[in-house]
Amino acid sequence: MAGEAISSSNPPPAKKKRSLPGTPDPEAEVIALSPKTLLATNRFLCEICGKGFQRDQNLQLHRRGHNLPWKLRQRTSKEPRKRVYVCPEKSCVHHHPSRALGDLTGIKKHFCRKHGEKKWKCDKCSKRYAVQSDCKAHSKTCGTREYRCDCGAVFSRRDSFITHRAFCDALAEETARVAASNMSRLTSICNGNFSFTSDLMRSNIANNFSGAISNTTMTEAEMVGHARRELSLWMGEGDHTENLSKRNDLLNPHQSKPLSTDDLFGNPFASRYPNQLSSIYSDELTSNALPTSRMKETENPQSLLLSVPSRSSTQHQHQHQQMAMTPDVSATALLQKAALIGLNASCATPLSCFETKSQECNFRFLSNSSLLDVNHSSLATLSGNTMDNSTLPNPLTRVYPTRHLMIQKDDEPGGETRDFLGVDAPTICASSWNGWV
Amino acid sequence: MMLSTENMQNPHPHYHQTFAGCLELELDDPNATERWAAELLRECATAISENDSGKLHHLLWMLNELASPYGDCEQKLASYFLQALFCKATELGEHCYKTSLAVAERWRSFESTRKVILKFQEASPWTTFGHVASNGAILEAFEGEAKLHIIDISNTYCTQWPTLLEALATRNDDTPHLRLTVVATVGMGGSVMDEIGQRMEKFARLMGVPFEFRVIRNLTRLDELKYEEFGLREGEAVAVNCVGALRRVSVQERDAFLGMLSRLLPRVVTVVEEEADFTSCKGEFVSCFEECLRFYTMYFEMLEESFAPTSNERLALERECSKSIVSVLACDGHETGDCERREKGRQWCQRLMESFSPSSFSDDVVDDLKALLRRYRPGWSLVPAEGDASGLYLTWKQEPAVWACAWKP
Numbered sequence: 001m002a003g004e005a006i007s008s009s010n011p012p013p014a015k016k017k018r019s020l021p022g023t024p025d026p027e028a029e030v031i032a033l034s035p036k037t038l039l040a041t042n043r044f045l046c047e048i049c050g051k052g053f054q055r056d057q058n059l060q061l062h063r064r065g066h067n068l069p070w071k072l073r074q075r076t077s078k079e080p081r082k083r084v085y086v087c088p089e090k091s092c093v094h095h096h097p098s099r100a101l102g103d104l105t106g107i108k109k110h111f112c113r114k115h116g117e118k119k120w121k122c123d124k125c126s127k128r129y130a131v132q133s134d135c136k137a138h139s140k141t142c143g144t145r146e147y148r149c150d151c152g153a154v155f156s157r158r159d160s161f162i163t164h165r166a167f168c169d170a171l172a173e174e175t176a177r178v179a180a181s182n183m184s185r186l187t188s189i190c191n192g193n194f195s196f197t198s199d200l201m202r203s204n205i206a207n208n209f210s211g212a213i214s215n216t217t218m219t220e221a222e223m224v225g226h227a228r229r230e231l232s233l234w235m236g237e238g239d240h241t242e243n244l245s246k247r248n249d250l251l252n253p254h255q256s257k258p259l260s261t262d263d264l265f266g267n268p269f270a271s272r273y274p275n276q277l278s279s280i281y282s283d284e285l286t287s288n289a290l291p292t293s294r295m296k297e298t299e300n301p302q303s304l305l306l307s308v309p310s311r312s313s314t315q316h317q318h319q320h321q322q323m324a325m326t327p328d329v330s331a332t333a334l335l336q337k338a339a340l341i342g343l344n345a346s347c348a349t350p351l352s353c354f355e356t357k358s359q360e361c362n363f364r365f366l367s368n369s370s371l372l373d374v375n376h377s378s379l380a381t382l383s384g385n386t387m388d389n390s391t392l393p394n395p396l397t398r399v400y401p402t403r404h405l406m407i408q409k410d411d412e413p414g415g416e417t418r419d420f421l422g423v424d425a426p427t428i429c430a431s432s433w434n435g436w437v
Numbered sequence: 438m439m440l441s442t443e444n445m446q447n448p449h450p451h452y453h454q455t456f457a458g459c460l461e462l463e464l465d466d467p468n469a470t471e472r473w474a475a476e477l478l479r480e481c482a483t484a485i486s487e488n489d490s491g492k493l494h495h496l497l498w499m500l501n502e503l504a505s506p507y508g509d510c511e512q513k514l515a516s517y518f519l520q521a522l523f524c525k526a527t528e529l530g531e532h533c534y535k536t537s538l539a540v541a542e543r544w545r546s547f548e549s550t551r552k553v554i555l556k557f558q559e560a561s562p563w564t565t566f567g568h569v570a571s572n573g574a575i576l577e578a579f580e581g582e583a584k585l586h587i588i589d590i591s592n593t594y595c596t597q598w599p600t601l602l603e604a605l606a607t608r609n610d611d612t613p614h615l616r617l618t619v620v621a622t623v624g625m626g627g628s629v630m631d632e633i634g635q636r637m638e639k640f641a642r643l644m645g646v647p648f649e650f651r652v653i654r655n656l657t658r659l660d661e662l663k664y665e666e667f668g669l670r671e672g673e674a675v676a677v678n679c680v681g682a683l684r685r686v687s688v689q690e691r692d693a694f695l696g697m698l699s700r701l702l703p704r705v706v707t708v709v710e711e712e713a714d715f716t717s718c719k720g721e722f723v724s725c726f727e728e729c730l731r732f733y734t735m736y737f738e739m740l741e742e743s744f745a746p747t748s749n750e751r752l753a754l755e756r757e758c759s760k761s762i763v764s765v766l767a768c769d770g771h772e773t774g775d776c777e778r779r780e781k782g783r784q785w786c787q788r789l790m791e792s793f794s795p796s797s798f799s800d801d802v803v804d805d806l807k808a809l810l811r812r813y814r815p816g817w818s819l820v821p822a823e824g825d826a827s828g829l830y831l832t833w834k835q836e837p838a839v840w841a842c843a844w845k846p
Contacts, residue, residue, distance in 0.1 A: 017446035125808055157812055159569075159600050160559055166599035167551050167633075379483075 028082040030097045035088050037113040089115045109133075125158065444603045474577050475730060476517040482726040488782050497523060506755065510737050518730065525606065525722075530767025534597040537760045547632040554596055557751040560743040566831040567680050567709030568597040569809050573802030574843035576604055577677045579613070580704035582674040584618040588701070589668060590659065591680035591709075591776040592744070595619065595633050598618070599640055606644040615649040618667060621654045630654065658776070660690040675701050677836050679724045680709040688716055692787055699792035699846060707842040708792060712830065713779040717767045722766075729765055730837045732779075733758060740832050743814065782840035783826040793844035795827035803829070 010079035042052030043061040046068050053059040084100035085107035093099050094110060101107045109131050118128035120135035124142045129135040147155050147161035155161035165171060477500055484493040497519065504515035524530040558565050579585050585605075591597065598617065606612055617637065621630045635652045641648030653666050659682065669675065677698050686694045698706060713732035718724040737755065744751040761777040780788075784794070798806075803819070807827070810817045820830045820837065828842025 121804060123808070125812065159565070159809075160555075162603050163558065164555060164597045164600075167596070167636050171636065171643070204572055414826065416647055 004416070005365055025082055025084070025102070028084040028102070030086060030100055031083050032086045032088060035111065035115070038088070039116060040106050087115075230344075443715065452776070458663040466753035474500075474518075474666060476512040476732065477503075478518045478730060479726075480516065481519075482604065482723055485522065485526055485615065486722045493526060497526070500755075506752075508739050510734075513737055513755060514734060516729070517733070517755070517762055518766075519761045520759060524607050524763055524767035529536055530763055530769070534760060534763050534768055537763065541757075541760070545629060547629050550594055550629050551751045552571045553753045554594055556744075556748070557754060558596060561739065561811075561833055562810055562817055563739070563839060564593050564596070564808060566720055566806065568593070568600070569711060569805055570798060570802060570829060571678055571843070572597065572601045572604065573600065573617075573679065573805055574705055574707050574796065574798060575678065576608070577799060577802070578676060578796075582704075583611065584616075584670075585613050585675040585818075586618065586669065586673040588620070588677045588703075588720075589673065590617050590620040590662075591679055592625075592685075593627075593679060594629070594681065597678070597680065598637060602637075602641055602644045602646050602648075603820070608644050610819055612646050614649075616649040616651070616673065618653060619649045620656070620659070620662060621652050622656050622659060626737070627654055654740050659686045660694060662694070662697070667701060667731055670672055671702075677701060677703045677706045679707065681711065683708060683785060684710060684726065688778055689721070692791060696787055702846060704845065705791075705796065708785060708789065708828075708839070710782065710840045710842065711779055711783060712840050714781045714784065715778045716784070719778070726766060730826040733762065735833060735838065738839070743818070776807045781805040782822060782828055782830065782837075782842065784813045785826075785840070786822075786826045786828070786842070789842075789844050793846060796843045796845045797827065797830060798843060825842055 006016070042054055044056050045051070046053070046059060046062055046066075048063070048068075051062065082102070083104075084097075084098055084102045085104060086100045087094040087107065089095060089111070093112065094101055094107075101110060111128040116130040118130045120129045120132050121127070122135060122139050122142050124130075124139070127138065129138065133191040137247055143156065146154050146156060147158060149161065149168055151168050153164060153168075155164065216239060250322070316414065453479065456556045472483070477496055481493065481496040481500065484496060499521045500515050501520075503512065505512040506516045507513075508516075520533070521530075554564070557563065564655060575587065585712075587598075589595070589597075595617075602615070605615060607840070620829050621627065628653045629781075634652060637650050638648060651668075653662070656662060683691065711732070714728055715725060718728060723758040736758065740751050740754060765776045789795075806819050812829075816834050818832050818835075820832050822828045822830060822840070828840055831839040831841070
């Protein structure tokens with residue numbers, strides 16, 4: 001891809017393919033400009049009168065006005081060599097020539113955004129920007145954007161949305177829902193092969209993310225944080241002494257090696273960017289390591305997506321794209337933080353936890369979880385379920401009627417202790433799995 | 438002055454005629470009817486202070502006829518002030534206050550509290566003004582610190598903190614660790630704070646902010662708060678956030694309380710209080726009454742204009758006021774539960790100057806506040822304090838309503 005750009009010097013190619021930011025042509029000349037130069041606004045100086053201009057085109061237009069003899073009118077021969085620019089900030093990932101940016105405007109903007117002072121401010125919400133064009137672009141959409149919470153409430157103001165979200169029951173329910181859906185994934189996983197697993201988990205993550213997204217304001221980091229939180233909550237659950245026998249055969253065999261955190265979480269970046277995998281978890285990750293475009297990759301596994309609660313199913317595609325395009329905050333920084341925190345929180349031995357926890361992906365587990373104890377007041381209002389053995393009104397039947405219906409479809413005789421998939425033997429697992437999709 | 442209940446049934450005929458006549462005359466004059474409640478209430482308060490039981494009977498009877506907590510602003514003011522004046526006249530203030538507290542406790546729940554306060558914040562910047570100012574000052578004072586400890590003594594049930602958590606998560610490259618210690622007096626509903634704590638923890642996890650939450654409870658009153666209870670740790674930067682808190686300290690204990698706070702060596706102390714003076718007039722009933730009436734008239738009118746006409750949340754907020762009004766007008770100072778004697782910004786400044794020095798809000802914070810006010814209905818504006826007072830005022834129709842100020846050691 002990079003080769004194309006340099007070899008086509010005569011007729012320009014029909015469409016120059018944009019390479020990933022910070023992966024420059026290896027034969028380009030590396031230029032390191034000083035911070036002062038990068039921040040300067042009038043870089044282009046007329047050699048005749050000394051007037052400064054922001055853009056080279058403007059300078060050339062101006063020079064014509066000086067009536068120069070033809071020879072001097074030509075610009076000093078521009079080097080045919082392509083130039084790339086590095087960031088002077090040592091801690092920045094773009095400091096290294098291998099990650100230089102190819103465009104002067106680009107490096108200037110980058111430097112301002114990441115390392116510069118935020119001088120420009122939005123009138124309406126007083127959000128601050130270092131680059132004026134960023135600020136202008138924001139002002140156009142500021143106040144017009146709507147923030148939608150999972151519970152259905154819509155806000156025009158970000159601060160009221162945030163406050164609402166912190167206290168919203170949807171936040172609490174979501175934790176329960178994600179925990180439950182992770183459970184169901186796991187039983188099938190243990191059954192099948194692991195390669196399928198990682199895709200599944202990835203799609204699971206995507207599922208949970210999309211369910212949690214509300215109109216672009218949920219960032220990738222929040223989602224990763226979500227997923228990590230679910231696992232850690234899961235891990236932290238107490239003992240369950242119910243009916244281990246039914247589930248043990250599902251879980252015990254086929255465990256040739258313990259599942260790593262990555263496999264379980266289905267690290268979305270794992271197979272795509274193997275080089276970046278370690279960087280997610282490493283301390284030296286700098287803010288530029290994960291450009292948001294990478295999240296787009298998670299759109300692909302959607303074909304593998306299991307059906308999720310109806311209320312989020314229609315929103316996947318749209319929200320994925322939105323999420324990928326406009327993260328609200330420095331997503332990469334958040335992602336990094338969430339990863340670090342999540343790692344600390346999560347259990348070191350996931351496998352053992354699964355054996356005890358996921359015996360029945362069912363509501364009894366959830367009813368025993370300390371997590372849900374918190375939400376008893378909201379659970380109490382939910383309608384009762386048809387499960388004989390549940391001690392609590394089942395939140396999931398209420399929230400996910402479609403899921404429950406699917407279980408019923410399986411025509412299980414004597415369905416007393418139905419698990420999530422409506423099965424109690426490994427062999428049927430696969431078919432009811434299809435019943436999901 | 439005790440009133441017997443029989444007199445209530447049969448008001449003196451002479452006064453009855455006179456007052457009825459007065460009322461009719463007043464009704465003809467359109468300007469007079471606008472503030473009929475204030476007039477009657479004022480007469481009533483005067484009657485109490487003059488020990489004029491006949492007149493008092495009459496006025497109470499009339500007010501009772503005209504008042505209603507479900508009517509317009511005048512009727513509401515009449516209703517709630519009538520209750521307080523009645524308590525004052527019959528010396529039932531303490532009893533009434535205790536009963537109101539008990540009733541409020543009984544019906545309080547996380548859901549109802551949340552609903553009321555969030556709706557209020559949607560409709561009016563009354564509380565969010567203080568939140569934005571305080572958060573701004575706190576974030577600036579905490580710049581560069583890795584271990585933060587916020588001591589929150591406020592009456593807004595932690596609704597201030599989600600935006601601060603979000604700012605911590607997004608503003609800095611290294612998210613600091615935040616400890617939040619909330620002081621809840623008995624009147625604030627223990628189980629509600631537990632629920633709130635859990636939500637805060639979840640939200641902090643969502644934001645990716647390392648977080649610790651703790652409640653100091655079982656305090657009948659704020660004066661009982663001791664330095665040791667905060668459990669300060671080495672190396673942490675402390676901020677004290679007092680929103681609607683200082684007024685809940687008994688008047689005579691206020692200076693000592695502030696002294697105790699200064700021993701915590703906080704980076705910043707943020708104070709937000711409603712602009713009213715129920716303290717310096719403590720001994721004089723009528724002036725106290727006037728100030729009370731002035732403040733609550735503004736408050737009720739503000740509520741009326743901010744909410745929809747049939748809002749249950751507004752009703753709940755109005756009911757909250759009745760406790761305060763009874764406490765200020767009809768209780769003697771041996772208050773059970775929270776004191777409600779507000780002081781004005783200037784007065785608080787004088788107290789705070791003993792242990793702290795004022796820290797002005799930065800231009801960024803002021804910009805944020807202006808942007809905040811723009812998002813609400815017109816009528817609100819920001820006015821810097823002048824003279825010997827520091828801080829900022831939120832004004833409603835040019836009248837100062839809420840005062841916010843930041844202090845450093």
